[in-house]
Amino acid sequence: MQLIEEIVGFAPEIALIRRDIHAHPELAYAETRTAALVADQLRAWGLEVATGIGGTGVVGTLRGRGPRSVGLRADMDALPLQELNEFGHRSTHAGRMHACGHDGHVAMLLAAARFLAANPPPRGTVHFIFQPAEEHGAGAQAMIDDGLFERFPCDAVYGMHNWPGMSVGTFGLCAGPMLASANEFEITIQGQGSHAALPHTGRDPIWIACQVAIALQGIVSREKKPVDAAVLSVTQIHAGDAYNIVPDQAVIRGTVRTFDSRVTDLFERRITEIGQTLPTAFGASGKVVFERTYPPLVNHPAETDFARGIAAGLVGADKVIEFEPTMGSEDFAYMLLARPGCYIGIGNGDGGHREAGHGAGACVLHNPSYDFNDEIIPLGASYWVGIARAALGGNGPSRPA
Secondary structure, X not given: OOOOHHHXXXXXXXXXXXXXXXXXXXXXXXXXXXXXXXXXXXXXXXXXXEEEEOOOEEEEEEOXXXXXXXXXXXXXXXXXXXXXXXXXXXXXXXXXXXXXXXXXXXHHHHHHHHHHHHOOXXXXXXXXXEEOOOOOOOHHHHHHXXXXXXXXXXXXXXXXXXXXXXXXXXXXXXXXXXXXXXXXXXXXXXXXXXXXXXXXXXXXXXXXXXXXXXXXXHXXXXXXXXXXXXXXXXXXXXXXXXXXXXXXXXXXXXXXXXXXXXXHHHHHHHHHHHHHHHHHHHOOEEEEEEEEEEOOEEEOHHHHHHHHXXXXXXXXHHHEEEOOOEOOOOOHHHHHHHOOEEEEEEEXXXXXXXXXXXXXXXXXXXXXXXXXXXXXXXXXXXXXXXXXXXXXXXXXXXXXX
């Protein structure tokens, strides 16, 4: 691998910062300690720093001559999850954990900022974007709404996520849709309660909810085009709290994932129709709420080819794999709607890096036994430096003025 030796040299210091962030996880829009740590580091290295962008977001700017500019983004928030690891840098807050590696994302971007502050590109401006609330709350959109790209203009913007199961020393990306949209629905069925021994005297919302849940799967199997990828999962059915009472209400909740807004349109329309009309066939009523949470993440072709070239220069073309699109979601999608750019995965390994005392579960995202792999900090940071230098040096994707 063609790593930057200076980054390799100070990577252990950055790893300590990463572990400190891991030990002090903060949820969406509450990343005050993390944001302050990031801002202090950036100021210490001589960067311009703006805080409070979109709530708790931080932008560090390395300003140079010329009109070119590029944005590099990392997310900062943790998950509401009880950590099962027992090693020294485990979470010190019950019910909160960095189980998606955002602590590592911050670390890799800080390492790149430290190197570039000491070795600035000959021209152009780099904006280091530290974003809140990726897991929940659309922090990317909040930063955009707060004037991110007006205050910190970017010709293009790039994101990166660690990927467990991909070998250390590999990257993965693809042009076009890479991650799905995330959409949530809730259907409230109002029936009529009764004694459980006399169900004929009421309108059982639990039985009706089961009919609705089955009918919803027909949208996937019989209403969308077979070539259009989509997932509809009913994840909750809540009703009642006694053995001998049929309740008067049941609530169904679930998620829809698609790569195409037109497919999402179909699901929203049909979930609403089924949730409202099917209960009436059984003497009940239905109320539907459908919320579009995150749009599909779609990589721009020119920027994807550019990012692929930077990654290949570090690890070799054979170690840059064609990423198979997945139904997970990411609010970096909002930034890619606002500016051209690319999102890339970096291999986090198979979990063998975890220290003694890790949980018994797999080292996969959103798992209480997960931990970011500090070994990949130099590679991720070297990638960021490569993106910045090439983009500002005039070797990035060319676009009409």
